[in-house]
Amino acid sequence: MLIHYKKIIDNELKLFNQNLPSLSIYEPIKYIINLGGKRFRPSLTLLAADIFCEKPQLAINEAVALELFHNFTLIHDDIMDEAPLRRNQQTVHNKWNINNAILSGDLLYALVNKLLATSPSKNKEIHKLFHQTAIEVCEGQSLDMEFENKNDILLTDYIKMIQLKTSVLIACALKMGALIGGASSKDSNLLYNFGLNLGTAFQIHDDILDVYPSEDNFGKQVGGDIIEKKKTILLVELINNSSSVDKKIIFQILDDQEIDINLKVSKIKDYYKKYSVLKLAVESKNKYYEKAIDCVNQINISENKKVLIKDFSAALMERKF
Amino acid sequence: MLIHYKKIIDNELKLFNQNLPSLSIYEPIKYIINLGGKRFRPSLTLLAADIFCEKPQLAINEAVALELFHNFTLIHDDIMDEAPLRRNQQTVHNKWNINNAILSGDLLYALVNKLLATSPSKNKEIHKLFHQTAIEVCEGQSLDMEFENKNDILLTDYIKMIQLKTSVLIACALKMGALIGGASSKDSNLLYNFGLNLGTAFQIHDDILDVYPSEDNFGKQVGGDIIEKKKTILLVELINNSSSVDKKIIFQILDDQEIDINLKVSKIKDYYKKYSVLKLAVESKNKYYEKAIDCVNQINISENKKVLIKDFSAALMERKF
Structure with a gap:
């Protein structure tokens, strides 16, 4: 449903690329932009502007700057x-x-900073937020x-980490668009909190999909995060809920370099089952998702527009775009 | 002579450091700021503002942002x-x-970008320039x-490189201060060009000092740049002026990993002498220095203030601060 905005973004990125100098240090920049992507963050900026002023184009510089910033973080x-x-x-780097x-x-x-600084948008708050x-x-x-390198991570620390790493950029994308669209401070903050909570639910969902894939994910290594010993909500919940005896065994399995990887994944999944970790994770996901929807309901916009945002939220959680 | 400004900058940097969060990723930032330095770039920003409006404090955010940006580039x-x-x-990284x-x-x-975006200075041109x-x-x-990894570098390419890498930041430091101080477009551009040319002369001087040190540099390895096969103005001039036979020998010496390093430096210095490379480099340095002074002379300020800038320029070239 954001396909219309994606087209605008892709077109702008193409122009951006074409206008870059021929100096060789620009090649990796052109390369990563050409790798494509769903462009859902900048599309949200255009959507938010569209909702409040029906002129999504007003937010184009900020949307593109945000997508380019995201690409910069991907490189590093x-x-x-x-x-x-x-x-x-x-x-x-490869x-x-x-x-x-x-x-x-x-x-x-x-380049992102220059793009922002030369944007016609006069609202200083937008740049501070960015x-x-x-x-x-x-x-x-x-x-x-x-x-x-840390094993004793509390759920609150984990949530804080994914919010900083992932959710705030989604929240920022939305709030920038809202501010450019002339939204009130209250509405733009509600949209920010919507993005923050939706981003959190999305990341939790992503953690779950790694171990419990949907049908669409057929062919992908199940439990890649387990193999990489990555701290996901599943592992964090497991560590925080398992007995000290089990916890010791769990770390032995995770640290075992000799074990067959499918066996490793299967053993950890057994512990996930034993401690109902999937249920806990889904509960967390739903909590943040509901918080997100609750924010949308409070925004002072028409019901039609609320439905638009809610449909997008549902599609995002089903990874349908 | 910039010691008064340096004190203001050091004080601001101390406050900046104190206000940083305790999160561990801020430790390297606190560390590099605490390593100190001459702070001559931000001091130039305050000097330029002082010259045009006698309120150097107005440029403090931009000055600190510039110094912090410089420190960011040093880390990378x-x-x-x-x-x-x-x-x-x-x-x-070590x-x-x-x-x-x-x-x-x-x-x-x-952090630099946020500092700039929250600065009271309203002039958009300043941020674009930055x-x-x-x-x-x-x-x-x-x-x-x-x-x-390139041997055939023209003098113009070398000058372009050092201007981008070094001089433009000095020029920017001065022009930002001038703009904040309310200087005319003509005067702020003259100060920019002064900085560009002075920075170029300074970098050439630096290249020269590595091989022909002043008395103050006693104890430092002479010819460190030769040992590292670094492209300096001396080497660029040598490569562009030597016969093809000599050029071949010069690269053999530079690439020789077995040779005693002092012998390597001495052999290359012999070629510098043969082709009067020091003279050529000094001529370049003087050309840029004179261009810089010529810019100062055209600025619409009192003679006293011109003397101040010229004294600073002379001190910089003698590395007396």
């Missing part, structure tokens, strides 16, 4: 995660090298990295 | 250059690790990296 995150692939293509990935990322972030969000995204990535 | 450049030390202390250095650098840049300069600094670093 992929270095930190040593990821070889992104959207089934080589990551930037195709070029780490130095090129660091520097082209920095350059992309500088830069504050950038700070929080970095904080989220740092917590994610810290958690890799 | 040190990774790319694999530098173990910065100001005789461990570099960030003290922590590469991931922490990438991420804390990104976070510092995000972000355009950031783009150019990244471009300069990319050219510097490219030149490492």
Whole structure:
């Protein structure tokens, strides 16, 4: 349903790419933009502007800046995660090298800042929000990295981490669009909180899908997060709810480098079952999803527009776009 | 002579540090700020504002943002250059690790952007200039990296590289201060060009000092740039002026991993002498220095203020502060 906005964004990104200089450090930037993506964050910015002023184009610079910022974080995150692939293509540091990935990322972030600074939008609050969000995204990535070597993570710490790493950017995308569309402070904050809660539900859903895939995910390695010992809501709930004897065994399984990976996944899944971890995770997901919908209901817009946002929310949770 | 401004900057940086959260990703940021430095870039911003409106404090946010941006580039450049030390202390990636250095650098840049966006200065041109300069600094670093593996560099390419990597930030520091101080477009551009040319002269001087040190530099390895095969104005001039036979020998010496490093430096210095490379470099330096002074002379300010800028320029070239 955001396909109309996606087309606008893709077109703008194409123009952005075409206008970049031919200097070789711009190549990784052109490359990652051309890798594509759902563009759902910038589409949300256009949607929010559209809802409040029916002129989504007014928010185009901020939407594109947000998508480019997201791509900048992908370049640097992929270095930190040593990821070889992104959207089934080589990551930037893998195709070029780490130095090129660091520097082209920095350059992309500088381009984002210039794009924002030259945007006709006069509202200073928008830029403050954007830069504050950038700070929080970095904080989220740092917590994610810290958690890799930490076993005693509370659910609240985990939620804080995914909110900083993922949800705040979705929330920012929406609030920027709302502010540009002339929404009241109350409505734009409600939309921010909608995004924050929806993003959180979405990330929890993503954690669940890794171990309990839907039919569409056929062919993907089940339990990739378990193999990587990644802190997901499932693992965090398991660690916090299991007996000390089981917890010791769980870490032995996770740390076992010799064990067959499918057996590893299956053993951990047995513990997930024993401690009803899926149920706990689904409850969390639903809690945040309901909070999100509750925010939408409070926004001072027509019922039709609320339905639009709710339909998008449902589609996102079903990963249907 | 900029000591008064340095004190203001150091005080602001101290407050900035104190107000940073306790999250561990902020530690590398606090660390690099505490490493100190001459703070001459932000001091120039305050000087320029002082010259035009006698209220240097008006430019404090922009000055601090510029210094912090410079520190962000140092964190990332040190990774790319694999530098173990910065100001005789461990570099960030050396003290922590590469991931922490990438991420804390990104976070510092995000903090810079927020500081700028929340600055009371209303002039949009200032922020455009700042972000355009950031783009150019990244471009300069990319050219510097490219030149490492390239032997046929023209003098104009070399000058372009050092101007992007070094001079534009000095020029930006001055122009931001001038704009905040209410300078005319003509005067602020003259100050920009002064900074661009002075920065170029300064970098050429730096290249020269590495091989022909002043007395103050006693104890430092002479010819460190030769050992690292770094493209300096001396090497660029040598490559462009030597016979093809000599050029071949010069690259053999530079690529020789077995030779005693002092012998390597001495052999290359012999070629510098043969082709009067020092003279050529000094001529370039003087040309840019004179251009810089010529810009100062055209600015519509009192003679006293011109003398102030010229005294600073002379002190910078003598590295007396």
